[in-house]
Amino acid sequence: MSNLDRKGAPAVCGRQAADGPVKDLLTARRMPLGGSTVVRRLLPNLGRRMVGAWCFVDHYGPDDIADEPGMQVPPHPHMGLQTVSWLHEGSVLHRDSLGSLQTVRPYELGLMTSGRAISHSEESPREHARLLHGAQLWVALPDAHRHTEPAFEHHADLPVVGAGGLSARLILGTLDGAASPGTAYTALTGADLTLREGAAHRLPVEEGFEYAVLAMTGSVEVDGVPVEPGSLLHLGCGRRELPLRARTDASVLLLGGEPFEERLVMWWNFVGRSAEEIARAREDWQTGTRFGEVHGYAGARLDAPELPPVPLKPRGRVR
Template identity: 50%
Template sequence: MSNLEIRPAEQVCTAGEQGDGVELLTPRDVPLGGPRAMNVRRTLPQRARSLVGAWCFSDHYGPDDVTSGEGMQVPPHPHTGLQTVSWLFEGEILHRDSVGSLQTVRPGELNLMTAGVGISHSEESPKGSRPPRLHGVQLWTALPGSALGIDPHFEHHGDLPVARHDGAVVRMFIGRLAVGGQELASPATTYTPLVGAQVDLEPGAEVRLDVDPAHEHALLVDSGEVTFEQSVVPPSNLGYAAPGRPTLLVRAAAGAPARAVLIGGLPFAEDIIMWWNFMGRTHEDVVRARDDWMAQIADLDDGSTTYADGAAGRRFGQVQGYRSGPLRAPELPDLRLKPRARPGR
């Protein structure tokens, strides 16, 4: 999924300080506009904390009625330096990309796209008969410097490990953890140690997750009344827990079922700069990526956009089969940012 903000800010993402207890990160509503006309609730990045492990972007959306109109329509757009993680609670999304992938993702399945040096893709609600609602999360992870130059690629995993224990169902889509003595390990490719799992709880149920104590974690609540460790995390909020915990307790209130997404990983060792759909280490990385993308598309007199000649062989390739041309990149801000040093470095 693209960040369709008209005036995206250049964001310095750096590992934050690690305190005691659970830190509550409240979402901000972001109207993405454009043909998709979708509002999302964004908890990463933000001023208080921009990274959880390598997780650097978290949009929570829906449930949205897609019975009328075209539903989600995100035209071809570029990415660099990251992985996109598409995870649904309801609905379907059709993914196309410039390495030739054509894949529908459904609830309980994972679409994982690795941008590396550069990729472009589109996402849309399938034509014809489709589920009436669209509801899920879009997550990004930052690639380490050693993986910034890798070739782009795409993975779909439709058969992911699931554990059921004392009224809880845990679906593992990234990394590994243990539930009630059962080890869960996702087959998805990662470039830093990561954890990503959906946790569903019956009313009043609780689950203790065995995790790596060197990792930091955060719980994004989708629905229900949820306690994370000893702190209540309201729906659409993100509760952050610093490293040092060998287990994490997630509990649902007695009155209703609950659903949440756990993310985590080893604290990210590098500072990054993220703007629009590009991720790099310097302002110049972002400028170069934008220039390369704009060189691949040509503006027509009527204001629409199409690919320039030879686009398929350029950095971001070409998406085939989407009904319209690629997105223009927004104008860069006048401000030039440098990554900040982390506390104590």
């Protein structure tokens, strides 16, 4: 999925220091995505830029698209990151410059590793379900792997763990002894947690990870904090377990990982290490080199926004 913000403002992609547990509830910015889809952008956020290697979080829906085109994101480039497509309702058709053509359905993992360069499009199929609801997530690639060959993975069968009214489907990384089949390049966790009304559970987590919870549906308390759909609760580091209590049937995404220590520049759909690298990637996309071509999308590709007038500087985990 693309960042369609035409202002092209730079985003500082780096973790602010948090040496212990915190409870910071982040509010979203509403952003048009393409077609009839509007997303709630939760990362990067004014108060939080990363959670582990997770550097971008959009939540959308549930939207009634019965008489609408739904999601329509034209071909656009990515560099230095992985995209994670995750649906609760509806479906999304993925095309990319590798020739991949895959419909991603609810609770299936669509994982694209951009590496040095890739381009893709995403759209609701012409014949689509009434509702569209999901999240689009980006993972920053560490320096040792950011020039890897691009790849796309689709995993329909993901491990599930849990007990006592809690079911956790592992999207990426590891949780409670289970591991996702998706390729990860840093130590992290991405899981979809489903809780029955009244369920109370203490989920074991990694003390050295930092975590955040994105509420998808229902009403849930996370470590005593009510979290409603479309909001993100940043939890910091230093936890061995995470208390959860469902006020209603509910679902949340748990995102976490080892604090990402590298200094990054994140602009438009690129994650790099310098202003020169970002400018070169923009030029390569505009001139039709390096990022390949997406075939089959009925429409023009996206042009990159203009680079901002302020210098793009790499930043780390502390502002």
